[in-house]
């Protein structure tokens with residue numbers, strides 16, 4: 136068994152409040168980390184580090200846990216840059232643009248979809264993302280949803296069946312028939328490749344009764360429930376997520392006081408996706424309100440070709456700080472350990488003993504630079 140001592144860490148964020156300075160980020164200065172078999176086996180001040188087979192000095196840089204991006208849609212073909220350009224010249228965003236990507240995705244080969252996925256995952260890794268959740272939802276036939284999830288499961292175990300993304304054009308006159316498909320043969324074909332089930336519960340997509348039926352069918356098949364809700368306006372989705380004990384409810388841009396109270400009392404994580412508000416020129420969610428109420432909050436990219444074509448968690452951190460009322464420390468926590476909680480993963484998003492050694496070295500003296508220097512490629516390397 137070989138051991139690697141990563142040393143010369145000017146600022147180490149452990150996300151372990153028992154470590155270091157006692158803050159939620161558990162910061163250790165002049166730190167070192169000992170790694171064996173890809174796991175953290177020792178954390179502390181470099182001066183007290185144990186011996187190791189090899190040592191690697193990061194030259195005083197900051198090291199943070201790899202980002203956990205708990206919401207993305209990376210199995211697709213085509214792009215929607217023309218739609219983006221139109222939106223930036225005044226057209227409104229609606230869920231309808233998804234159909235454009237559905238047509239391109241159905242027309243693509245498995246190889247094309249896998250190559251596009253690999254390119255985006257590599258792009259994420261370059262920006263410090265070490266765990267990513269990937270949804271289907273651009274196939275919307277039994278075969279296309281199942282192959283989307285099979286392809287996604289080649290690169291992550293965090294796969295989400297989103298047959299209920301929108302009602303596809305061929306079911307426009309029979310949305311109930313589509314719900315029957317999603318909860319029947321499509322679920323049957325997709326469940327073997329999925330850990331989670333998700334529904335887009337929004338005007339223009341699925342209403343609350345349809346969403347409840349779909350999530351309950353998925354839960355009966357052993358899938359964990361997640362939900363897209365309260366993105367474009369107020370609605371019942373957040374309350375439904377809490378009622379069903381969903382692991383996460385994502386977007387949460389429009390919330391009533393009752394929604395915030397329900398989230399605070401639940402075990403459901405509110406996942407905020409500021410790339411969407413940026414890319415659709417929409418009002419940002421109020422992260423401060425959720426954090427002050429004691430809700431579990433995560434940050435994710437929602438990387439998709441329509442409403443948020445960014446794969447950058449550092450950009451999401453910067454937006455959360457600048458536009459949503461988070462401190463730099465809160466934003467980093469939500470983008471790492473918050474995301475891990477939203478995937479029910481306890482071995483990632485932090486550097487407690489036994490955690491997966493997903494070390495992101497920043498070419499910066501502090502994690503604060505992630506928000507302080509937006510748009511700058513600060514990720515030096517992944518260890």
Ligand SMILES: [Zn+2]
Pocket residue numbers: 206207208363437
């Ligand atoms: Zn999404």
